[in-house]
């Protein structure tokens with residue numbers, strides 16, 4: 001009997017990577033591999049990597065540092081994802097015990113690459129498919145999240161923002177047909193999922209290859225799939241944010257009242273240098289559409305501080321934008337110079353300490369904005385989808401439609417199942433979460 005094939009997979013980075021991993025796991029399982037929970041138990045060790053910032057990339061190489069012993073004992077290592085695509089064969093030099101390097105656009109070839117690995121081949125690469133028109137659809141998706149079903153609707157990115165590696169690591173934009181997206185949505189609903197998250201690096205630049213549905217129409221159609229109670233979508237790009245998205249949220253109650261719309265900077269001058277293709281005013285106009293919706297739509301964003309040439313005045317414009325928009329969540333990052341990107345040659349004149357200072361000022365201010373925003377929920381009754389339990393605190397945890405974490409008490413000894421929906425009365429608030437009791 002052939003020895004059992006086992007694998008361990010660890011995922012870094014964004015939700016696209018998390019969902020790619022679900023497809024990779026499904027593909028490996030269909031090839032006869034069994035997933036295990038530790039490197040010790042595994043014959044094949046895979047990392048699905050992220051290179052968005054320097055720190056993310058370092059995490060992977062720290063892992064791969066000292067695997068000589070494990071390699072000698074017969075274990076094999078593979079690097080998948082964005083660091084794989086970015087560094088390519090250089091990975092074999094930096095980490096000599098790696099046998100497989102594949103970017104996300106080549107995962108369709110995983111069965112073939114695995115077969116080569118099994119036959120003893122080394123230095124196997126899947127790196128050449130970034131110009132492909134194909135997406136990585138698989139019938140074998142092994143969903144790891146018990147209550148939220150992810151669906152990739154568009155892969156890649158054509159935007160080439162000056163600081164960003166994604167267009168180089170994930171290739172050009174390619175969308176799936178709306179028919180195949182809806183079919184997957186129905187399949188997920190049949191499995192019992194009630195929440196769907198549509199994914200894309202620029203989810204709203206979705207273009208149906210058959211021209212049947214616009215992005216907003218697709219959103220509405222997914223929201224009308226029987227059994228689906230919540231639909232989220234991420235990440236939207238301001239450049240493609242159209243009014244009909246707000247209209248869809250207004251008219252289809254299952255579309256969650258939350259939009260993540262990364263702004264990156266409040267200064268039009270910096271936005272221009274970043275090649276974001278919009279100005280502060282253009283962005284704020286989209287925000288005004290969202291704020292004019294019939295339902296209150298929660299807003300969140302991403303911001304980069306310390307982009308090359310960002311002056312104290314530019315930074316103040318970003319701070320003013322925070323005060324104006326009143327986000328419910330901000331992901332703030334210090335600019336990190338990345339390989340291949342146009343910003344790499346810009347003079348990165350802002351010292352690390354100043355970047356750190358700006359980030360701290362930004363996050364402190366945002367915390368106060370959120371403290372006030374979250375306090376507005378006091379006394380409300382909110383629908384929460386249960387995600388888990390904090391036994392030590394005697395609390396159930398979940399999320400509101402606006403994607404706010406809610407921790408609450410529950411009167412019965414038997415905890416509600418993950419994925420169930422409850423009405424919760426909010427009795428206390430924090431800058432990042434709500435506290436309540438089930439009613």
Ligand code: SAH
Nearest residue numbers: 163164201235262302303333334335336338
């Ligand atoms: N496609 C999305 C963003 C994907 S990357 C969009 O355009 O909005 C997620 C976030 O990482 C970005 O929004 C940006 O804020 C941050 N980011 C990307 N490259 C970065 C870099 N080189 N340094 C610091 N932050 C970066």
Ligand code: SF4
Nearest residue numbers: 157159160161164166
């Ligand atoms: Fe990166 Fe810009 Fe593409 Fe977003 S839109 S993934 S920030 S290049």
Ligand code: F3S
Nearest residue numbers: 013014050051052082
């Ligand atoms: Fe990271 Fe690649 Fe996602 S760089 S953020 S894993 S697209």
